[in-house]
Amino acid sequence: MTRLLHAELLKLRTTRTFVALAAGAVAASLLLVILTTSLSTVDENSLRALLASSPGASFVLLLSAVGITGEWRHRTIASSILAAPDRLRLLAAKTIAYALAGVAVSLVVTASIMIAATLIVSARGEATLGLIDLADVLWRSLAVGALLGALGIGLGALLRNQIVTVTALLILGLVLEPTLVQLVPAVGRFGPTVGAPSGILDVAIDPSVEAGTLLAPGLAAAVSIGWVSATFASAAALLRGRDLI
């Protein structure tokens, strides 16, 4: 298992996709934070919400979905399984590798926006977050990064087609879940890409939605782990029975 994990991490490091998406996550998150803190007044609560709700997590989800579906797009899945015929272990190694990648990307993104926001807010003479608050935002972001990294693998292995998977994730994360949160918040807060992660991050899904809508962080983490487990189990069952070529 260890060598499979190392192989998956090597795969990640040896193409430009990982660097490009990680750079995109940092750039988009920095832009949002710099514009918001420069152009408007932020108090401690809104600053915390801003740091916790960066778009970095969405990039992690896309990264892992692109990573697993790329195996079918470039038809490398057959050579991977020829080298390691135990498909379940291969999928598990990929899931762990992308969970670790999610942690790494979230760490870089969150650290970058924390530094930028603190510098700008301090320069404006406004209150910044203390170390404890920053650490709280950081661990929640890392947890969400890991869970979304793993979730993307399960969803990607289920759908296999890269364009379909990325499109489905964009629709789910940008349209379906936010709409569900608006219309039926009691259901929307259990969503895999927005609802439950927002509970872990402890930031309001939508400012117009009443307080108390979010799941408690512990329950949200359990729901997210449930989503990851369900997609992993479904993907593993499908992968075991599928022809690869």
Next chain:
Amino acid sequence: MYPSSGSATFAGQRYDELEQPAARVGAVLEDASFHPGRSARNHLRVLALTGGHAAGRVDEVLATVGLTEAVNRRVKGYSLGMRQRLAIASALLGDPEVLILDEPTNGLDPPGISWMRELLRRQSADGRAVLVSSHVLAEVAQSVDDVVVIADGQLRAHGTLDEVLGGDDVPATEVRAQDPARLTDALERRGHSIQRDGDMLVVLDASPQRVGEIAREEHLAVLGLAPRVRTLEAAFFALTGARA
């Protein structure tokens, strides 16, 4: 792919039951594919890690297939022949006892085909069993020792190349003569059966030497004389009943 029936085993074990399977069986599939953004060396490093092979094998197999100069180039810039070499390198990574190659000469230019033929011979001489699946029968016939003919999912023949080509058939000679009618008459008078194939006569149960002697005795000019050679393609058509 999962078989609809039957099974394939290596030394009695299914591929996925083998300990370190890529070290026992190396395979190149017809659509061998690579991530276009990854270099050849990195592609092999990933496979070496996945298959549990020594990292040092990466450069060894790249040298074996003649890709040393291009190891750090991204695969998307490779020609079809270079990709085929990289696929072979992937299969050789675990130094396997068995090599399975599906259509290995697809897309190769003549020097590439010659290189592949030489490589297959070398792998066989090194003690590996090399199984080549191909529809290019004329090419296959130049490299193989044993042949298995499968058509419509059925085993039609297997044996040495000579056996499958009809090595036990009666010898025959192809001859072109200035006066085919007189030569036919002379051969038939000496008990030989003749088949006409255009302007060529196929003399059954006679060696080229015997046909030449008869032509000389009859003072007949011969324009061409050669033993009949059955091609693998002809054998395939004969075995399967398929038509050209």
